[in-house]
Amino acid sequence: MQGEINVGTHVWVGDPDLAWTDGIVVNIEGDEAEIQTSDGRMVVSNFSKIRPKDLEAPDGGVDDMTKLAYLHEPAVLHNLATRYGVNEIYTYSGDILIAVNPFQGLPYVYDACVMEQYKGAALGELSPHVFAIADVAYREMINEGKSNSILVSGESGAGKTETTKMLMRYLAYLGGHAGTAADGRTIEKQVLESNPVLEAFGNAKTVRNNNSSRFGKFVEIQFDNHGRISGAAIRTYLLERSRVCQISDPERNFHCFYLLCAAPQEEIERYKLGDPKSFHYLNQSSCYELVGVSDSHDYLATRKAMDIVGIKREEQDAIFRIVAAILHLGNIDFAKGDNDSSVVKDESEFHFRMTADLLMCDHQALQNALCKRVMVTPEEIIMKSLNPDAAVISRDGLAKTIYSRLFEWLVDKINASIGQDCHSETLIGVLDIYGFESFKTNSFEQFCINFTNEKLQQHFNQHVFKLEQAEYRNEEIYWSYVDFVDNQDVLDLIEKVSYPTFSFSVYSSSS
Ligand SMILES: Nc1ncnc2c1ncn2[C@@H]1O[C@H](COP(=O)(O)OP(=O)(O)OP(=O)(O)O)[C@@H](O)[C@H]1O
Numbered sequence: 001m002q003g004e005i006n007v008g009t010h011v012w013v014g015d016p017d018l019a020w021t022d023g024i025v026v027n028i029e030g031d032e033a034e035i036q037t038s039d040g041r042m043v044v045s046n047f048s049k050i051r052p053k054d055l056e057a058p059d060g061g062v063d064d065m066t067k068l069a070y071l072h073e074p075a076v077l078h079n080l081a082t083r084y085g086v087n088e089i090y091t092y093s094g095d096i097l098i099a100v101n102p103f104q105g106l107p108y109v110y111d112a113c114v115m116e117q118y119k120g121a122a123l124g125e126l127s128p129h130v131f132a133i134a135d136v137a138y139r140e141m142i143n144e145g146k147s148n149s150i151l152v153s154g155e156s157g158a159g160k161t162e163t164t165k166m167l168m169r170y171l172a173y174l175g176g177h178a179g180t181a182a183d184g185r186t187i188e189k190q191v192l193e194s195n196p197v198l199e200a201f202g203n204a205k206t207v208r209n210n211n212s213s214r215f216g217k218f219v220e221i222q223f224d225n226h227g228r229i230s231g232a233a234i235r236t237y238l239l240e241r242s243r244v245c246q247i248s249d250p251e252r253n254f255h256c257f258y259l260l261c262a263a264p265q266e267e268i269e270r271y272k273l274g275d276p277k278s279f280h281y282l283n284q285s286s287c288y289e290l291v292g293v294s295d296s297h298d299y300l301a302t303r304k305a306m307d308i309v310g311i312k313r314e315e316q317d318a319i320f321r322i323v324a325a326i327l328h329l330g331n332i333d334f335a336k337g338d339n340d341s342s343v344v345k346d347e348s349e350f351h352f353r354m355t356a357d358l359l360m361c362d363h364q365a366l367q368n369a370l371c372k373r374v375m376v377t378p379e380e381i382i383m384k385s386l387n388p389d390a391a392v393i394s395r396d397g398l399a400k401t402i403y404s405r406l407f408e409w410l411v412d413k414i415n416a417s418i419g420q421d422c423h424s425e426t427l428i429g430v431l432d433i434y435g436f437e438s439f440k441t442n443s444f445e446q447f448c449i450n451f452t453n454e455k456l457q458q459h460f461n462q463h464v465f466k467l468e469q470a471e472y473r474n475e476e477i478y479w480s481y482v483d484f485v486d487n488q489d490v491l492d493l494i495e496k497v498s499y500p501t502f503s504f505s506v507y508s509s510s511s
Contacts, residue, residue, distance in 0.1 A: 005028075005033065007026060008025060009024070010022065011053050012074035012078070014045065019077060022053055051073070060083070063083075083100075088127070090127070090130065095123060099130065099158075101158055120135070120139070147428065150431070152430065152433075154435050156209050164430050172192065172229065175188075176229060187232055188232075190308075191219065193308045194234060194414045197306055200256045204251065204252050214240035214243060216237035219234050219429065221430075222420065222421045223427065231422075232419075241401075241445075246284065247284050248285060249285045255295075261327075271354075278331075281330035310414075310416075310417030321358050328351040332395055336388055337385070339385065341385035342391040368383075370391050370394050370395050371385065371394070373394070434449050435453060436453050438450075454491060
């Protein structure tokens, strides 16, 4: 790189605030260059943070990164920023589509005329678009008779879920109107309409996104021999269970808790709810409301969406009964009993009774589940009393388990209502999954999320670098080897671990 850069060369130089800024090299000494930046500053930088700038790059950027003279970070970022400046949010990098979140409605980008234009157009014939990717997946499925998957990846708030919705809308447009539910609703409509229900129970406000999906989703759209949608299934992964009992400022718990606290008065009274501030699972953060969002409106909208996806009124009542039970459960505190055991504190008695009543379970059974641990050995079953701290862990374990089972039940219910086509031989899958996460404190959940992403990255590396380069080598084509970070060793370390076998199993009654 250093050889390409001389005094007078136009370059990009690393900048702590802007990531990269452009300028001209005015002096070189050893490993360092002095650069006059285009915003009038003089900076000195090591060559490792300097990249050559292509002066012939078109003013409006290029629609495919492979057309860039230099394919380095500042060139890629500059190209995306230039295009974003003229509302071009999509750019190709070969046959991969990069989407930059516009954070504003762009109806003209997604309307019916645009869908019609992309129908059957070859990739690259029209401007980069998410519809073009869906179109290729669909055409290849029809022409080659094989299933395809589209992977939507990116960090939180990047726009994965919105992109997934656009993909689904376009696939529904291409393959719509084959199977209909008994009441005349099409399968594709039911899949799209399941979004508000999944979002109410699986989404939450985070620091980066007011409506962040706290689960991964793989939607399978099944097609018949004529290329028409004949069934669908939604599979979910890695629900962030820990959020049920632990939230940090200024985040919120899953939306459904706040929706229920803003339900009509009659329901509030039925479930003995009230101000969200009075519930431990909600008041660990000072954020209760979202700007521009009405929880009471969204509660009614969620009920309506549940009607649409075929969840009966009595089932809906049962769902919200469980949501209310979890809120009461979180308010149960424990005092020290005899011999290092714990008992429910007197002031929590009301919440304890409400939890048992709403879960329709025996009071003593709930007390045991919270305050005792059952250990099963080959010889006997041992009941061990828990101290108050352990009982709190047990309580939170129960809340997380009930919530994640409720979520799984909802997904199963939606799937049963949409219906799968067991005769379908081809499908298009759309995977919308969290990107890499790295927080101040990382837990097992981050480990699972990052491991999944590392596996997906490896799949990408395998196809984009390894197989491609192997083919060049076989065909003796001259190319310059692309160096990339290969974390296969890390994956092997995790995946090939052999677990010791235990001679007895431990069963905790609450998890
Ligand atoms: N194509 C788009 N057009 C308009 N607005 C968009 C678009 N993509 C994203 N947004 C806006 O950005 C917000 C965040 O997007 P989205 O929820 O899709 O992100 P995400 O990558 O799925 O995040 P998370 O991983 O946290 O769930 C959306 O609520 C929407 O306001």
